[in-house]
Amino acid sequence: MGHYYMSQYEYILFFRKGKGVKINNCGTADILAIPNKKTKGEDGKNLHDTEKPVELMQTLIENSSQKGQVVLDPFMGIGSTGIACVNSRRSFIGVEIDKTYCDIATDRIYEAGVN
Numbered sequence: 001m002g003h004y005y006m007s008q009y010e011y012i013l014f015f016r017k018g019k020g021v022k023i024n025n026c027g028t029a030d031i032l033a034i035p036n037k038k039t040k041g042e043d044g045k046n047l048h049d050t051e052k053p054v055e056l057m058q059t060l061i062e063n064s065s066q067k068g069q070v071v072l073d074p075f076m077g078i079g080s081t082g083i084a085c086v087n088s089r090r091s092f093i094g095v096e097i098d099k100t101y102c103d104i105a106t107d108r109i110y111e112a113g114v115n
Contacts, residue, residue: 034059051078061085068090071092075096078108
């Protein structure tokens with residue numbers, strides 16, 4: 001079994017329909033240092049191994065959209081982007097092929113909207 005270095009960053013791709021616009025906070029660094037703590041299930045295991053932090057998604061959403069606009073996440077997982085949209089007053093469309101993850105995301109996004 002080989003040993004590997006752990007990557008300290010992950011690339012994020014944004015797509016926008018139409019003409020490009022400047023981000024809302026031009027002082028944002030191009031590398032964001034936000035801890036990636038995974039949500040655990042009752043069994044102590046990660047609910048989703050590639051979950052993104054809500055704080056990260058919220059920073060990116062607030063920089064890249066205006067209140068009331070729609071954000072599409074075609075790989076929703078357990079809903080971090082949806083929660084960030086609720087927190088940022090954006091509309092959200094999420095797509096997830098795995099029903100288990102979709103159900104978890106729905107519950108998490110609903111809880112974020114209630115609180």
